[in-house]
Amino acid sequence: MLTVQIVLFDGFDLLDAIAPYEVFCAAAMNAENALSVEFVTADGPRSVTSGINGLNIEASGRLNPERAGIILVPGASGDVEGDGPGSIPAILGRAMNTELTGMIGQALGQKDIVVATVCGGSLLLAMGGLLEGRPAVTHHLGMNLLGATGAIPVSARVVDDGNLVTGGGVTSGLDVALYLVERELGPRIAHAVERLFEYERRGTVWRGTGMAPDTQNAWTGDETNIAGNKAPMTYGTPVNKITQVSDFEGDWDTTIATPVGKLQVKLSISTIDGMIQGTATQGGETVEFMNPVLQDDKLTWLMRITKPMRLNLKFEVAVGGDHMTGIAKAGMLPASKLTGKRVS
Template identity: 35%
Template sequence: MTIRFGLLAFPGVQQLDLTAPYEVFASMDDAEVHLVWKDTSPIVSATKLALQPTTTFAECPPLDVICVPGGVGVNTLLEDADVLSFVRKQAAQARFVTSVCTGSLVLGAAGLLKGKKATTHWNALDFLENFGAVATPGRVVRDGNLFTAGGVTAGIDFGLTIVAALRGREEAEAIQLSLEYAPEPPFHSGLPEKASVEVLGRTRQRLAGSRMARQAIIARLAAARHGAE
């Protein structure tokens, strides 16, 4: 039976958040993978890579797996009614509801994280509780049919985890081997607790602008919710 995947492809997406799980999903036998956006005009990722959506919100078929990647473009999505409506609609009937990196914040804004364990990029983990989630550090965190992945490169681990859940470990391992996924990073500073003080400070400074903008948006969303109560 064909498994239908849909990944949100939006302006400012972190391309590896999208392309890493895409590569894994597309390598699975009998898989149909869609890149979904409001229209099919090319979009530009956070690192200026052009990507081509393959279907629109209106034309997207029901998905077995919906995945929301992260990136600086997430900030706009948090207040985009069309995006949140689409995510909620697909999530209501999907087998798995998923995200990579800060894409989990979009799931939160869509009301899909309440009472759920979830993760995201380390620099945004503290935002999850604003959406009623139980912030849980981890490479891939599962809570029922909800799968959330940590920052950027976790998308490969996440993709393999999803394949294993759908088609079994042997299929996932065959894809892992075909991709020669056997990471041996040249440095060991991929997590805040492993990085030097200098590297951590430099990285926080690099990410500060997007974090401040995101913080302001989440504060507005919280104020709107409280005002509606």
């Protein structure tokens, strides 16, 4: 029997979870109970509060990352703008910081489990560092953020990367579930569910097989991000010419206020042979600045962080004496405020 575990977390989006649940239940009716589906959480049976009007859904079990079958992770419902505790990034960040990330990582290592996501569910996994280098899709508002995590954004309704199947915006949960029913149980069962729901699956499922399109002559811009499995962000050498002594040189203690918590980061900035160099140390990990540029009295650079989530951030800072102020930005996330002081 094919088992489906739909994972709930506080703030989940109702349609992301309920639409696939209904599809899988209908498939079970048409397949003589060859499929079972249940709601689970990372911490066991409980009432889970959705992000839509606080509606509660009962989860009947604990997620089992070793059980063969399908594990489906929905997205969140919350504030699209702002960085408050009710914002979608904050909700996803709280879910990411539970046992769920480790469990999904374990499931992805099993050969007989398919992990599926709907809407922001792929962001939840990506922010936990689970989708780096893998093609995936999310809600169109989160595609830049998905790319900032190191995943490869693909503008498709459904993306099939073997043991990872991701869906786009909220209603794509129908398409993800119908596709998985067809893939696992066959097209006749999937067709029966489509007829029952009076709904036809939308779009071509993207897979990394077959001929690649000619990107030089393509008349859509989306394919350039996925041709050759290349990530949407590229970086040059981390050095740039400057013409004057930089007020940014020295060691700095900085704090970055993100939607999911504060980061304490130590920066070390220097110029060698007229070229800017810098490193950032956070949580015992030191990384080099990528593409540092001094322009219009502001220093900008790109940097990868791994805590509290895995992201490529763009920094833009200015200094006044021994004080530094600026922002760090990644995709749809609100710009995070950076403050700091020179310590040497």
